[in-house]
Structure formats: C-alpha cells, structure tokens
Amino acid sequence: MGADLNFWAAAAPLIFASGPDTDALVALLALPAGGRVLEHVGGLGRHALDLASKGFAVTVRGEAGLEQARAAFEAAGLEAQVEHGDPRRSGPGPGYDAVIGLQAALGTYEENVDDLVMLMAAHKDLKPGGALLLRLRPRGVVPEGVMEQDYLARGELDLLEERCLPAGSDVQGIRWVLHTGDRRFQAERQVRLFEWYELHGLLSRAGFADVRFFLDLAGTAYHEGAPRMVALARRGM
Numbered sequence: 001m002g003a004d005l006n007f008w009a010a011a012a013p014l015i016f017a018s019g020p021d022t023d024a025l026v027a028l029l030a031l032p033a034g035g036r037v038l039e040h041v042g043g044l045g046r047h048a049l050d051l052a053s054k055g056f057a058v059t060v061r062g063e064a065g066l067e068q069a070r071a072a073f074e075a076a077g078l079e080a081q082v083e084h085g086d087p088r089r090s091g092p093g094p095g096y097d098a099v100i101g102l103q104a105a106l107g108t109y110e111e112n113v114d115d116l117v118m119l120m121a122a123h124k125d126l127k128p129g130g131a132l133l134l135r136l137r138p139r140g141v142v143p144e145g146v147m148e149q150d151y152l153a154r155g156e157l158d159l160l161e162e163r164c165l166p167a168g169s170d171v172q173g174i175r176w177v178l179h180t181g182d183r184r185f186q187a188e189r190q191v192r193l194f195e196w197y198e199l200h201g202l203l204s205r206a207g208f209a210d211v212r213f214f215l216d217l218a219g220t221a222y223h224e225g226a227p228r229m230v231a232l233a234r235r236g237m
Helices: 005-017 022-029 046-053 066-076 113-125 196-205
Strands: 036-040 057-062 081-084 096-101 126-136 148-154 157-164 171-180 183-192 210-214 229-234
Touching (some): 005 157, 005 171, 005 183, 022 046, 036 046, 196 210, 196 229
Antiparallel strands (some): 126 229, 148 157, 157 171, 210 229
16 A cells, blocks of 8 residues: 555554544444444454444454554553454454444555455454444545645644646555654645445445445435545345
8 A cells, every 4th residue: 555654654643633523433334332343454443442442342354454453442441452453354253233444445555356355354354233334435526637735734843745647547646745743744645536326326335235325424315426434334144
C-alpha cells in the first residue's frame, strides 16, 4: 500500500485523538452486549479500542499499524486480540458478531477480484446473522482531475492529505504528508472507488443476504450524490 511503517507510529497520536462514534456504530449493527467484533486495521484500531472500553471482545487484524494498536490497548489497560493478517484471508474462527472496515482495504488491490475475495473472507469470519460494516466515499461525488486537500494539526503534528481521481479512472490516488518537529513522514495509497450498486453487487456475490446503505452511522437514509455511504450487510442465518 506504499506506506512507510514509521508513518503509522508518527501518526498514531493524531489518529487516536479523533473520537470514534462507536455508540452509533453499536446501535446500527445491533451488537449484543459483550459481542465479538473484528476490525480490519486502517486507522490503527481506534474503533476497536473504544469498543473494548464498552465491554466488547475485539480483535484487530491488519498488515501495518499493529504495534501502535497494541501499544494503545496496553496504555488504556484493555485487552484485545491483535493479529497480523491479510484481509483477503479469513481467520480461524469462531465467528464474529460484526466485522467493521471503516477504513478498510477494500479497493486497494491491483486486481478487482481481490475486492470480492476480501468480502468473501469477511462473510466467512461472521457467525450466522452477523454484520459487515463499511464506510466509503462514493465514486460519483469525487471530482475528476481535481486535487482535494485536507489539513489536520495537533501540537507539533501536522498532517496533509491529498486526493486526486484522474479523469476517466475509478482509482483515486491518496498521499499523506506528516510533519512532527523537524521530521517528515509520507504514505501513499491507491483506492478503487465504487458506486452503491457496484458495491451491492460485490456484497451479494460474496454471499451476503441482506445489504443496506445509509448516509451515516446514525442510519440516515442514503441518496445518490451523498458525500459518504455506509454499507451494512448481514450473513444469512
């Protein structure tokens, strides 16, 4: 994914500083008390961290940022299973009540078929009736050929995110540039963007029986042209 491992260590204070909206997440997923949740790491497990503080049994799985996730759990005095693993491979089980990928790897692979393989693995990770949740930016709302930028600062940390979708492409390039003191870190990623109906098709092919789309974690009805979409898909009983 083109990320310097040192980037995750340097960016961790910024990432964990942004409060996750886990109460809405729990309600939308209809998670049972003490339920088991798997988060595919994209934000160092910050949602898993908050879920663990609320009594859920959490697992963090990913290929980068795991040391920072482990350190955050230890600092908070919380327990979590931290696994190094490819999101395209399901775990050993038993099944999870929910798999969340709020900043998941979907769309980051060179081959389109890997997106389907990843969703099939998530389906296998879930227990019957369990739910997969993804939060994405729809392709139709991303301007082609326009450089978009976001800036975030906290103390000595300054993070610039740049995004550009080339004309006629469905693959957006993202670059993060982080400054902390006199040090500079950079990470890059290519992300394939989807329309809601394309994602619906992938989730159905992966075996999910019930697929719904929302505007946000509060469950607001989705409409075309919305800046974000939340996909909630359940494994059949």
